[in-house]
Amino acid sequence: MAVKDDKVEELARRRGFLWQAYEIYGGTAGFYDYGPLGARLKRQLEAEWRLFYSLEGFFEIESPTIAPVSVFKASGHLSCxxxxxxxxxxxxxxxxxxxxxxxxxxxxxxxxxxxxxxxxNLMFQTRIGVPKGRDGTRRGEGYLRPETAQGMFVNFQRLLRFNRSKLPFGVIQLGKAYRNEISPRQSLIRLREFTMAEVEVFVDPEAKNSHPNFDNVRDRRIWINPAEGEECETSVEDAVRNGTIANEYLGYHIAKVKEFLERIGIPSDRLRFRQHRKDEMAHYARDCWDAEFMSRRYGWMEIVGIADRGDYDLSAHAMHSKVDMGVPTQTRSKIIPHVIEPSYGLDRIIYALLESAFTEEQVGKETRKVLRFVPELAPVKAAVFPLLNRTELKQKAEEVFQSLKRELVYVDYDDSGSIGRRYRRQDEIGTPYCVTIDYQTLEDDTVTIRNRDTMAQQRVRIADLPAVILADIRKLHV
Ligand SMILES: [Zn+2]
Structure with a gap:
């Protein structure tokens, strides 16, 4: 099924998206560097993700990446x-x-x-402070976190108070996590250090089947591969009502995951939701779905996990820490909230974005390679060229470049090689617009602006340039 096609990875390496880490020392499996364009792509993806879940009314925290052993004894990671x-x-x-x-x-x-x-065990072990007491006892046993979620669970009581002691509420966290994989052979897919973007929604277990915004998603179509039964397309509502998806909260968040992935440019026909079988479920999960991306190189690969963690985590921390994690209710005695968790693997999503965006097409005798990123994520928003290498054109182009940079920040200037070559260079990194300054510009202050996807050109007044480009870049937010 998987095709040995590494054109995407070759381009990503050559144009400064992704590099094998510690290459000069032979490279270390499971570690990757984001080059200048890759880091920019990733930061913008993170920003989109933050915005998406902030609009849900969730708040973000940032906890340490190292935790004492007690956390992982309670969470089950030490034994499971x-x-x-x-x-x-x-x-x-x-x-x-x-x-x-x-x-x-x-x-x-x-x-x-x-x-x-x-x-x-897949956790990286470390020592916090001095590893041995004077009597030789070992102490300060710590681990690098294998997920960001525990930072949200151990802070549950403070978060609850922050939300004025009301359920439900959602918390997000974005950051590095670590897994000491035994033999990471699919370099980009199985990393030892990676970025996770996790959402923990705390909800009264009796309210799991009445999500306040379920109406917004009930008719959305999703492609599912259930643990039992045939792979099929269904509405979110049907999958919840017939019990395939355990509850409305889980269904709602599966729909939101799909919405986010489509928004950033993952085509829906390369996306499915696969339910975990009982024997592959993580130790904390009650029901778990993977959003899987159909990679031409790796086959179906998990890019987001959406789990119903039940009360597993809060109950475990309550037991081990002796801190009460219960929430008082008006009609019942205290309850332990359940947790619905969409957990995104951002590095895999970056790979999926690169693969989805990559296209090749024949233009005359040349092969045009294009990364069709959504404009909002493109690492370079616009490139400015003088048509010819002449002082008067270069001067004007420099002026346009500087003014556009003030508006869009991520703008390139290029005056080397033929105009066709300069277009190709920008196509390869996914720049949505190229702006060319020619002799007419000197007369009437207009420039040509060329669209990456259609290659169509239009003439625009310099003064209107930022608005024309921004209108397209901001489309995602409406
Ligand atoms: Zn051997």
Whole structure:
């Protein structure tokens, strides 16, 4: 199914989106650098995500990426967050057990025999402060967080008070998380350090089937692959009513995930929601769905997980910390809220964006490579060219460049090579507009503006330029 086609990754490397980390030392598997354009793309994606969930009325927090062992004893990560491993009896390489790699199988590195190596915990361990007391006892055991969610759970009581002790409410967090993968072979897909964007919605368990805004999403169509039954297209409402999706809150957030992914440029025909089978569900989940992107290179890949975590986390922290996590209600005694969690893997989404945006088309004898990003995410919003390498044109182009930069910030200037080559360079990084200064500009203060997708050109007054471009860039917000 997966095609060995690394054109997207080649372009991403060459044009400064993504680089193998520590390349000069041979690279370290599972770590990636975002180059100048990649970092800009990612920051804008993060901004879109923040905005999207802030409009839901959720608030953002930022917790540390290191936590003491007590947090992960309570959360279950210390005992449950592991992968089965096999080890080669010849070259000592470890591998995560999957369909192709099992005990008794052959080592892909050297052909030796693979033997069972038990469960390996996936958390990165560290020490907080001095690792040993004077009496030699070990202390300060800490771990790099494997998800941002725990930061929201351990702060639950403060967050509840912040929300004037009312349910439901949502909290978001965006940041790095870590998983010490045993053998990350699909470089971009299985990272050891990655960025997560997580939403925790705290809700009264008895209210899970009456989301206040369910009407807004009930008719939306989603492609689902349920744990039981056939893959099919359905409305959110039908999937909730017939019990395929456990409740309205989960259904609502599945619909919102789809809305966000489409908004940023993931085509809906390459998107499906797959339900976890009982035996693959995480230790905390009651019902769990993955938003999967159909990659030409990797096949279906998970880019967002949407889980009903029940009261697992708050109950576990209440038990281990002895802090009450109950919420008083008017009619019942205290309840432990349930948690609905959409959890986005932003690095995988960046990959999905690059692959979705990448197109090749024949223009005359040339192959035009284009990244068709939605304008809002494009790392460069506009490029300014003087038509010819002449002082009077360059001067005017420099003026336009400076004024456009004040409005759009991310603007390029390019005066080297033919105009056709300059267009191609911008197409390759997804710049939605190219602005050309020619001799007519010197007479009437108009320029040509060329659209990346249609290659159509129109003549626009310099004074109107920012408005014309901004009108398109802001489309996403209305
Ligand atoms: Zn081997």
């Amino acid at each position: 967050f592991s992968d089965l491993a096999v080890v080669c009896n010849k070259c000592d390489s470890f591998f995560r057990v999957d369909e192709e790699l099992t005990a008794g199988g052959k080592c892909p590195e050297c052909g030796g025999e693979l033997v069972a190596a038990g469960e390996l």
